[in-house]
Amino acid sequence: MRPTEPGSPVLAVEDLVVSFPTDDGVVDAVRGVSWELSPGRVLGVVGESGSGKSVTANAIMGLLPASATISGSARFQGEELLDQDDRELAALRGSRLAMIFQDPMTSLNPVYRVGWQISEAVRLHDDVSKADARGRAIELLDLVGIPDASERVDNYPHELSGGMRQRVVIAIAMANEPEVIIADEPTTALDVTVQAQVLDALATAREAAHAAMVLITHDLGVVAGSADDVVVMYAGRAVEVGSVDDVFYIPRHPYTLGLLGSLPRMDASEARRLTPIGGVPPSMIGLAERCQFAPRCPLATDICWTEEPELERTEGGTHRSACHHWRSLRGVEDPSEVFTPVDVHGADDGAGAR
Amino acid sequence: MNEPETRPSDVAAEELEDRRPSDPGVQPGPTEEGLAVATRSQRRMIVRRFLQHRLAVISLVILVLLIVGSLVGGRLWRYGYAEQLPEFNQSPSWGHPMGIDAIGRDLLAKVLRGAQRSVQVALLVALLSTTIGTIVGAVAGYYRGVLDAVLMRVTDLFLVVPQLAVFLLLARIVGGGWFQLSLIIAAFFWMPIARIVRAEFLSLRETEYVDAARALGAGDLRIILRHLIPNAIGSIIVNASIVVAVAILAETSLSYLGLGIAAPDTSLGLLVSEGQSAFETRPYLFYFPGLLIVLIALTVNFVGDGLRDAFDPKQSRARR
Numbered sequence: 001m002r003p004t005e006p007g008s009p010v011l012a013v014e015d016l017v018v019s020f021p022t023d024d025g026v027v028d029a030v031r032g033v034s035w036e037l038s039p040g041r042v043l044g045v046v047g048e049s050g051s052g053k054s055v056t057a058n059a060i061m062g063l064l065p066a067s068a069t070i071s072g073s074a075r076f077q078g079e080e081l082l083d084q085d086d087r088e089l090a091a092l093r094g095s096r097l098a099m100i101f102q103d104p105m106t107s108l109n110p111v112y113r114v115g116w117q118i119s120e121a122v123r124l125h126d127d128v129s130k131a132d133a134r135g136r137a138i139e140l141l142d143l144v145g146i147p148d149a150s151e152r153v154d155n156y157p158h159e160l161s162g163g164m165r166q167r168v169v170i171a172i173a174m175a176n177e178p179e180v181i182i183a184d185e186p187t188t189a190l191d192v193t194v195q196a197q198v199l200d201a202l203a204t205a206r207e208a209a210h211a212a213m214v215l216i217t218h219d220l221g222v223v224a225g226s227a228d229d230v231v232v233m234y235a236g237r238a239v240e241v242g243s244v245d246d247v248f249y250i251p252r253h254p255y256t257l258g259l260l261g262s263l264p265r266m267d268a269s270e271a272r273r274l275t276p277i278g279g280v281p282p283s284m285i286g287l288a289e290r291c292q293f294a295p296r297c298p299l300a301t302d303i304c305w306t307e308e309p310e311l312e313r314t315e316g317g318t319h320r321s322a323c324h325h326w327r328s329l330r331g332v333e334d335p336s337e338v339f340t341p342v343d344v345h346g347a348d349d350g351a352g353a354r
Numbered sequence: 355m356n357e358p359e360t361r362p363s364d365v366a367a368e369e370l371e372d373r374r375p376s377d378p379g380v381q382p383g384p385t386e387e388g389l390a391v392a393t394r395s396q397r398r399m400i401v402r403r404f405l406q407h408r409l410a411v412i413s414l415v416i417l418v419l420l421i422v423g424s425l426v427g428g429r430l431w432r433y434g435y436a437e438q439l440p441e442f443n444q445s446p447s448w449g450h451p452m453g454i455d456a457i458g459r460d461l462l463a464k465v466l467r468g469a470q471r472s473v474q475v476a477l478l479v480a481l482l483s484t485t486i487g488t489i490v491g492a493v494a495g496y497y498r499g500v501l502d503a504v505l506m507r508v509t510d511l512f513l514v515v516p517q518l519a520v521f522l523l524l525a526r527i528v529g530g531g532w533f534q535l536s537l538i539i540a541a542f543f544w545m546p547i548a549r550i551v552r553a554e555f556l557s558l559r560e561t562e563y564v565d566a567a568r569a570l571g572a573g574d575l576r577i578i579l580r581h582l583i584p585n586a587i588g589s590i591i592v593n594a595s596i597v598v599a600v601a602i603l604a605e606t607s608l609s610y611l612g613l614g615i616a617a618p619d620t621s622l623g624l625l626v627s628e629g630q631s632a633f634e635t636r637p638y639l640f641y642f643p644g645l646l647i648v649l650i651a652l653t654v655n656f657v658g659d660g661l662r663d664a665f666d667p668k669q670s671r672a673r674r
Contacts, residue, residue: 061569094570107562111584121570172570
C-alpha cells in the first residue's frame, strides 16, 4: 500500500476499460475513464443511459459479472482494487467503501426487518453485540431523518415508502462510517418531491461520516445541487471534466451544452425554448475511430469523423474537454446558438404531413 | 384479503409521520390503523393467509391429531402391536375397534404402530431430501458455470435411473430398518427440490439486495444462507410438504413389496400387504390401514396447498 500524502485523492480511477462479450459482439461499456476523488469532496458523474456510469461504479466495487474484461486501475487510498479477489474486497466493502443502489425497492432484502439489515452491515465489520448494533441502527435511522426511529427499526422494507427505504439504504451505507460512498443514481427511482429530501439525508449522513462521495446520476439538477466536481460521460468516455461551476457555466463540450439546453429551467427570466440533442447515442459494439458524438454534433467537421479527441485542458485550471472544437464554444451563452430549439407548439417535423 | 394491509404502505408511512404517539408507552389501539399495519410482521401475514385456507387448516388439525395419536396412542392402547392374543380373526368390536388379525394381534395397535413408523419415515425423508436438494440447488444456482452443469447432470442422472429397481437393490443390501429405508428413499427424492431451489437462486442472485449485501462485504456463504435461502424458503417448505406425502406412499409401496419395514415391526404399507390376502373375507384388515394412508397423503397435500397460497399472496388473492 502506497503512503497517502495529504491532499492526494482518496479514490482514483485511471484509464479504466471495461468490456462485455455478448452474442452481438464485444460491448465496450467503458473506454478509458480517469478521474480522482479528493477526501471530503463530491464528484458527480453524469451521462445518459449506457454511457458507462454504473459500469464504472460496479467495476470499482468489484461487482461486475465474471464475463467482464477489466483493465486500467482503480486505487482506493493508493491501494489497487481491480486485482483484489472477492475475499480481499469483502474487508473493504461496506466498511471503508460503501455503495448506495438505485432502487430501494429491490436493494433491501424483503424478508428482514430494516433494523436487522443495518445491524448486519455493522456486525459484518465490527464485533459488537446484537443490542449495540441495534442501538447503532436506531441512531443511523435517526441521522437519515426517519421519524420514530426506535419503532421503524422493526419495520419490514415493504412497510416503508420509497423515500423511507432509500433513507434506510443510506443508513446501511453509513453504518461503518466509510471513507468513500458510491451512490449509483440514488434518487432516480423516487418521486421528484422526495428526491430533495433524500439528497438532504444523504448530505447530512455524508457530512457526519466525513466521507467523500461519487454521485452517479443522469439528473443535472442533482449534480448542480450536490456535487463539487463533475465528470460528463458519453459513450463510455469522460468528455468533460471540471468543477461544477466551470462545467455548468462555461461548458466546453457541445454534449454538455446540449444537455444543459435540454433541461427545463425554472429560474430563467424569460421564456426559453428547449434545445434537444438530435439523434441517439451510438451502439457500444464495434465503435469506429472518431468522435463518438460527431453524428449528433452541430460543430462536427472532418477531423471529428476520423480522430477521437482526448481530454485536453481548456482555459480554466482543472477544466478539461474532449472536443476538437472546444474553442469555438467560447462566448457561447445560450445553447440555442449551437443547437436548434424545438418548436414547442408543433412539436414534431411530421406536422406538415397532417 | 384486507386491502390496506397488503398495498405498499406509503400511505401508512405518511400517516405514521403525522401520528406520532405523544406517549411512547401507549400501545397501538384498534383505532390506530396506521400503527397496526406497521407492526404486522411477514410471519403473521403468512399465518393469517394460511388460516384463511379452510381445507388446509382442517387437514393440518387432522394430520397433527393423527401424528400425535399414533405416537401417544401406541403407548396408551391396552394391547401392544406384537402382543399375541388368545383370540384371532375377530371382526371390529368395542374391545378391538379394528378387529384382530389371523394370528391374534389387535389391529388398532398395529395400525397405530404402523402409522408412527410411516410418519417417521416420511418426515425423515422430507428432512433429508430437502436438505440435500437445497444444498445442491443453492450451489448450482449461485455459482452457475461448470459446477452448475455437473450438479444438474447428476440430478438428471438420479431422475432417469429406474428408481424402483434401485430401491429393490439397495433395500436388499442395507436391510429393512426404518432408518435405512428413509435413507434409500431420500436418496431419490431430492432432485425436484434441487431443481426448484436452483431456479429460484438463478433469479434471486440477480437481485439488487444481493449486490447490496456483497457491497457491504458479505461473503458467498453468508449471501446464500442469510439472503437467498430465506427468500426461497416458501418454495422449499411447500416442496418439503409434498415430499412428505410422496414419501409415505413410497414407504408404503416398498413395505408392500416386502422390502421396507419387516415384521415384527410394522408400517401401513406392510399392513395393507398383510391385509390383502384376506380381502375377500375380512376386508377391514385392508381398509383400516389403507384409509389411513389415503388420509395422511391427502391431508399433507392440502397442507402443502395451503402453505403455497400462504407464501404466495398473489395466488391466494386471486382465489378469493
